[in-house]
Amino acid sequence: MTPWLVAAKTFGLMVALGAALTCPALATPEPASAPVIRTEISPRQAMVGQTVTLKVDVLVPSWFTAPIDYPTAVSIPGATAQLSNSAAINLNERIDNQSYAGMSKLYTVVAQHAGEFKLPPMPVKVSYSVDGATRVLTLQTTPQTFRAALPAGAENLGYFFATPNYSVNQTPDRPLQRLKVGDAIVRRITQRAEGVAAMNLPGLSFAELDGASVYPAEAQLDDTGGERGKVRIGERVDAVTYILRKPGPVELPGVKIGWFDTANGKMRWASVPTLRFDVSPDQNVTTSVVPPPQATNSLSPAPTDEITLRTKLVRAWRSPATFPTLGALAGVLFAAFLLKRKGIQPVSIWRTWQHRRRDAESAHFKRCIANLRDADANTALNVAMLWLNQITPDGRGASLTQFAADYGDDEFRNRVKQQQDQLFGQGEAGNKWDALSFRRSLITARLRWLQSRRSSSHPHRQLPPLNPAHDLTH
DSSP states (O other): OOHHHHHHHHHHHHHHHHHHHHOTTTSOOOOOOOOEEEEEEEOSEEETTOEEEEEEEEEESSOBSSOOBOOSEEEETTEEEEEOOSOOEEEEEEETTEEEEEEEEEEEEEESSSEEEEEOOOEEEEEEEETTEEEEEEEEOOOEEEEEEOOTTOTTSSOOOEESOEEEEEEESSOSSSEETTOEEEEEEEEEEETOOGGGSOOOOOOOBTTEEEEEOOOEEEEEOOSTTOOOEEEEEEEEEEEEOSSEEEEEOOEEEEEEETTTTEEEEEEEOOEEEEEEOOHHHHHHSOOOGGGTTSOOOOOOHHHHHHHHHHHHHHSTTHHHHHHHHHHHHHHHHHHHHTTOOHHHHHHHHHHHHHHSHHHHHHHHHHHTTTOOHHHHHHHHHHHHHHHSGGGOOOOHHHHHHHHOOHHHHHHHHHHHHHHHSOSOTTOOOOHHHHHHHHHHHHHHHHHHHHTOSOGGGSSOOOOGGGOTTO
């Protein structure tokens, strides 16, 4: 082979190699880093009723372009599993020599009986940036298992819960003295426990009593705390009304509740005592039936429900407010009759007014401000957007950032930016969310928006067209 031919082949190979390295169609692109999802459950050995925590970490190699979409609840036979209302924790890590930003969220899982429980995979929808564009993926958590057991002494209770601190107390609504037939007593029994949802505290039953009618009310459940640094408190209030029907001694049975003390690792018992009191005959009832002279010193018969009802009706009829009330009611009915004769429907008008009042912007904003108390950044965004969507005309997309730029002061714009930084991981992780400042500055921004509407002859143009492509809060 001649030297010039060797040189030509060498040159051709170099050209081909250079084209392969420089031509996008021929070069092999470097694969983009994928998001990471991690799932961890603790403890794996728990007591029935004890809260088990499922932690879900989601990390992306850039930043989030929208809030992560978590399932709010997980279906597990024999257990409850719900997304915790505690604030998400920002994550910043290096994986394979690349920076990742992420969020950590918790689920609370409570077993209702002893046994092994399996948490199935959950879909988690993630939106993040890749080369300036938004990519949406649905990740799957890894299955997790844990076991729940009952301690000795709790096998036959029919319920179980574990907590480091529990209390139960009762409160009657009136002194248990000088009671008579026909009186009513409301007895409230309140249970409080740390780290236990109110729905997992035991329900109480109230048996019928000789001499009193028993009317239990629906239990009131309340959960407080659970945010970062705050202890979660579950509270259950069972209220029952007793109508006293017969004179004589009455006993309202006490309550005894067993619970597992996680601080000391043993069963404990709490109780409220039996309430005892005497019921005397209703003097108003006995004097309404005048006995003959020869029967003055004899025992009066026990009043019946019929006599008690008649007495109440007599009292109501003799009340000074009875005739003015009946007169006012008759006037309202007569006015409604005249309006109906003229084709006017008062009920329809009242309902229309009620709907308009409920759907008014001021009503939406009042609910918005009420829900912003102690709200985390994600909840505050959702609540504010519900109101903002109501005032955005023509169905155009609403933007909290644009609203802050048009009507907010520096404080409100800083709060909105702080919210984006915390939710989407583009700012400093050390920024602390201030719900009170966000709420206060939103009120000020709305006042400016209202003033601009009053001063303009075209109020529906006060919110300009919004561009969601430049705003992460839509």
